[in-house]
Amino acid sequence: MSNLHYPQFCALARAAEIIGERWTLLIIRELLLGPKRFGDLLDHLDGMSPTLLTTRLTALIESNMVRRTALPPPVNAQVYELTETGREIQPAIRELIRWGGRFLFPPVLGDTFEPDWVLLGLDAIAKRSPAPEIRVGLVVTYGKKSAGFTVAGSDSGTTIQKGLTDCRGTLEAPFDAVLQIIGKSVSLQDAIDTKRVSVSGAMSPVRKLPLLFDLADRRRTNPHTQIDERKRT
Template sequence: MKVEKITKKEPPPAKRWYNDACGTALALEFVGERWSLLIIRELLLGPRRFSEIRGGLPGLSANVLTQRLQGLEAAGILTRETLPPPANVQVYALTPWGYDAEPVVMALGRWALRSPAHDPSLPFSRIALMLALRMMFHPERAGGFAGAFGFVLGKEHYGARIANGLLTVSRGALADPDAVFAGEPNAFLPALFGTTPLAEVVSWGRLAVRGDVALAAHFCTLFELPPKIA
């Protein structure tokens, strides 16, 4: 869908914290403020409206979100766009350079999940769940496996496909899923990243599966959290 870019430019952000030529220091100038990197996370599967970004980040105020969006736009990490009629609403989208941050976000997440301090009972956004599939996927377990899986997360739809040892995830409903999961993100965690069989998780009543349940159960075995540090 074609979108119209909003061309107004904010002034470049002032240097805030570091006097250091290292690229890591410069990266922290761009995304080191609280919420900035999580805003990028929420945009990694495509443009989102202001309310959608805020909905995925409990505790983030509208005022702070506005400030962070302005800073990320000024740094060239995201842009504002207007969807064509009939939607005609403003959305925020990562620039090509902004999308280049995905490996950083994923690697940082995998690294942090090794900490015993990780608490899977805390709120977990819908985008975070779909990105966690990428993060925790073990391609060596998927040899010969293929399937398409829909995810109904509240009113939002997502999809995941596995073929030839590769996993892709996307926003929007799939036309031809082999199985469909329905529930809120935290309900998926015991089946996808723990040791609880899918059938047992479904019996708890917070997660539903329709379609090829056996294939869905096999799908869940392709993911695993990294080992905790000693």
């Protein structure tokens, strides 16, 4: 179990004992994106030692948050994945991401970034109310790395899935440009004209991408969610 203990009979204290250790929330972030091998986790947790990762995973397993399982042949690899109890933390993670977004910019020198993380970030600002029934491809780039997603609207809201599936139009851009477009602080045409983004396929569904998120609405009511253009990278 975790070495962290608060001598209080309080559900929040118990939750903090499980997820409050350094790196634990980021391990959960990785596993919310899917099962991971030990080496994959280590690659995406830059600065964490193998010994500490083992300690944190052991504590999460003992708390029934994570389990070890083996992938079937021909892979034959051991991976870590969230249990049902572990997956139930996702709504709380979503709200933490929404809250933490106001502190995201400017990037800190030396920070690492994985385009795969964008899935959870977009899910945190996705519409939970009826949205236009469109499918938009989104390719988030970072140096030589990239990750593709399908953003789909429906009567039940917006969903984001990894991979490009049946998308009439696709936006390719770095993450900060994506946030500016869906937050309506920069128009799609201006971003194209300055060569910060590119669009393939039909333009009309890509223009509707901001309608699949609530970021623009949140910015109108909370100025702290704005991205400072002067500090943008």
